Amino acid sequence: MTNPETPHAQYTAGTKETLHASLDRMRDAVLWKLEGLDDSELRRPLTPSGTSLLGLVKHLGSVEYGWFVSAFGGEVEPLWFDPYSDEDMRADQGETTQQIIDFYGRARAAADRTIRERSLDDLGRPDWRGEAVSLRWVLVHMIEETARHAGHMDIVRELIDGAMGDRRPGS
Template sequence: MVETRLDPTIAPVLARTGDERSVLESFLDFHRAVVLRKLRGVSETDATHRLLPSATTLAGLVKHLTLVERNWFSALLAPGPGDVYLTSEEDAAASFALADGDTVERLAAAYEAQCARSREVAARFDLGHVVPHPQLGEVSLRWVLVHMIEETARHAGHADILRELTDGSTGAL
């Protein structure tokens, strides 16, 4: 069966009277799409160019968000063999580091694949499903979705600023 997905940039508008889950998921997908739109259309050089004193680059943001998706959905909610939930600041900082072969398209494809996996994992549970968290005690899927909206939106804002500094492009669309 082929899944038909709405354009994530209009999904929050369409979900404005939807149930809680559809609202949460549509806003998360909206911010995921914004991040990808900020990455795509820039050169490999521009995607990896540091415009700030930190390691934050357009490419690095997407690589980081791929790890964040994997951490919160796969490793925490549905861990498989060898999955470890990362908790340290060093892990978070290292997730921005780019390796040889981290091209715009490879990073975008990895992020899209991880987001699809995150959707699959989340779909298996009710919003009230609770799992142990190594630092917070317990968290629900509802909390994870809200946290991921916050995390992704924050980094979409960073990507917007980096893209504006790169080529003047601004805005979510």
């Protein structure tokens, strides 16, 4: 989660810190969308494509591992699903809600290690893509990806119980 002692540090920080803080804000919004819902609500598909809150969290964990960890030579934990199919978008392979939330937390922590240990100009090579990408590009891409799915989650959450927004009420 974003450091509560410096919630606005990204306003004056360097480029890397600003990008990381922006990603953290979107990650926190993703987790907030899960709060207060039961397991069936978290798994409820509310679009024709089957989008659910928990499925989106699982997908985001998968892509954090792929872009930040695997692409930069880090070790990704063994996955119980195929990240190159729609299995990473569905929460129906027998996993528990806590398993998916914990997976996202571990992926986020592993990604944070890469962000801390590398410079923005360091290059990674995603095995599914073939061309090199800078950590700077990956940070921007993952802010986009996480914000996009946080927006999906905002709509799904509103359909479930009317809760809206990118942060907890009163924060």
